[in-house]
Amino acid sequence: MEQLLGTCPAHTAMELAGAFSEPWREIPWRDKDRELQYVKNYKPYRDDIQHLRVLLYGPVGAGKSSFISSVDSVLQGRITTRALVEANSGPCPSRTYKTYKIQKGQPGDFYPFVFNDTLGLQMGEDSGVHPEDIKLAMKGHMRDGYRFNPGSKLSSNDSQYYNAEPTVNDKVQVLVYVVPADTAAQQEEDHVKKIKDIRRTACDLGIPQLAVITNIDSACTEIHKDLKNVYKSKYLKKTMEEFSDSVGIPMNCIFPVKNYQEKNVVNDDADSLILSVLRRIIDFGEEFINDMET
Template identity: 35%
Template sequence: MVTSVKEFKIDNDRVRELRFLLYGPIGVGKSSTVNTIRSIFERRAFVNCLAAAASGTSHTKCYEKYGIGNGREGMLPLAFYDIMGVEKQESAGVRTDDIINALKGHIKEGYVFHTQFPITEKDPKYCRNPSLSDRIHCLVSVVGAEKITMMDQEFINKMRKVREAASGMGIPQVVFMTRVDLACPMTKENLKNIYRSRKIKELMNTCSNLLGVPVNCIFPVKNYHDETHMNEEINCLMLDALTQIIHWAHDYVVTFSTIPIHKE
């Protein structure tokens, strides 16, 4: 799977990289997902993207881009964008308007999020006429497996609104269901049990019903957290999910390569 990802090429010379936006509540593993993917390709535990505690506030305050690859073998044509976490109050966390603007390609890297107001066209970090290359090519919602059944309706409404906006733009959407070891004792004992676990399957179905995402677009994964050495089981789960979202993001790019993007 590593070789397959390394050999991947984009069928559009104007799009240098596939862009993935990580979106979800605070402390569920958005930043840890970036660290896990980078660890796989660095072939060592890699911690560069600060992760927030589940009960804390978001470490991510600005629109940050993370490339995948390493200095020895070069970077891959993939970029993950990490943003401030979602909070249930409208006046806290990342604003839904900003997420939708990011999907459309209106927000440039380095923009500092404000909880009280969204980006405006006057902001120097606002991209007025985004190209296909500026857009997000796949929306990755990140939720904690052990918290799915306890998600507030406000969270669900916000995430559904973003998902519906992505659907209107034709952008593929997936869910990374993280922290599976905290939700299922059998999976915690042995990660290979993840697809044998009735509990994990039930949580995937619940997640599908709550967020409106098909079950086959929900990937149960585990991020590196307290591990100090590489773990092939963690790697395989994440690589399987990564391979799928690369294909779907690329399908989006190919489809919209011949369709003009409406200026907004």
Template identity: 50%
Template sequence: MGGGPSKMAPESLMDEWRCVWGHKNKDLQFVKDYQPYNEEVKQLRVLLHGLTGAGKSSFLNSVDSALQGRVTRRALADKQLTYKFNKGGPGTFYPFVFTDLMGLEKGTNKGVCVEDIKQAMKGHIKDCYEINPCSKISEDNQNYNKDPTLNDQVHVLVCIIAANTENILDDESVIKMREVRLAARDLEIPQVAILTKIDEACPEVKADIKNVYKSRYLKKVVDDLSAKLGFTLTCIFPVKNYHSEIDTNDEVDTLILSALNMIINLGEDYVNSL
């Protein structure tokens, strides 16, 4: 995925290859109405993972912002932490949670251990476990959950990838991320890829976010992600996270909610197939 935004040409736009505009209210209502059909599931558990700096925490904040109708911020740490999303009054939450881990990094003894991501998918890691880049969690650790329930297990794996980096995925990153993806596949956990920082990657999108599904550059990135990591094209979602904004935006919300809609549907299908 070499080349870069600086090489964008006037013919950088193509016919729109996905239509999402005008669906914000429909997608938001779907999320508001959602309740898991499986009575054993109190809430869908979504696990976020990706390279450090890809925008995992920003995506979590952006989902919260789109749901709240105002820009929100949450501080994240190098622990496994699970976040609820407020729905209406105090103490009322949406029936899904996002679990966040330290990011993957190039090199050994850096970032989250791939084995820890696998254990988290199975529900073996409790919240607030202090990630150790040098070693995976042991079964005698006090934060190791020996008997995870369906609610502890991950129902959707979401991979966060930044679109604004030259050679977005080097060979080492591909190996680590494919290992995680294949582990999820073996567990039959559905997977979604979120492509962040699209406005930084593509001047046409920065000028008008509605160009996202017309950008030749982003379409190539999406196609390359599908080829390198094995995600289906329908499960790759370009988004713009809230960063410096103080107010929400309909177009930004539309992209976020479109991705969230797919995440919820895939998770619902998964828990009902067990």
């Protein structure tokens, strides 16, 4: 971690040093319980919607699985590492498409939003997720258990994993790009091209999109000192602006988080940041399904 603290090759030390005296974005730190209640009370307006489906994509190691686990932790009120454990165990299951549900109360009772994780979005013909697979997943054609293959996309002839007639509950309602703070501002050109290609399809489908910036705690000394400095950090603001410019996701759709790790205990500040993304995911998804024709 030492080499990451407060460093960022794209900026000079002068530019990065320090914090603004006032935050440039307000966050209701004191209203965590209200935000939590909002999420707990959420129920899709439409009766035919069982859940909002949220698709995560981004570089390998970006914190996608950690983000799902962090949402789980906030809602359970204790650290859970289920998504991470599942992603890292068994015969390569992190290469498979999987829907993560979050338990609410009794077994069998789940929150009305689910997450799908994808294989990392790295470059090269023989690594990373095939961009067409992300598009097929968005359209609801991909069934759980499909094994990502960087060299080829899911075929419509694959009777086991290709869902020819997806319902609204199979389709994706919110697309989330996950990226760590230390590399968000300097992504390779090929990578940006891939993101833009995926984003274009999402735009055509009308799917709302947002980005989650992870690892803010290890990338910025001010934030490492106190998570409440998140919107005072000059480094993070600049990182977010450069990231926004390169991929075209507007600033108000980019959310920094500190994901929980196994050794952490839940705390209100980390919860507040995660809840602010979750709330936006719910609002975007709800808006999208209510605007749909059918």
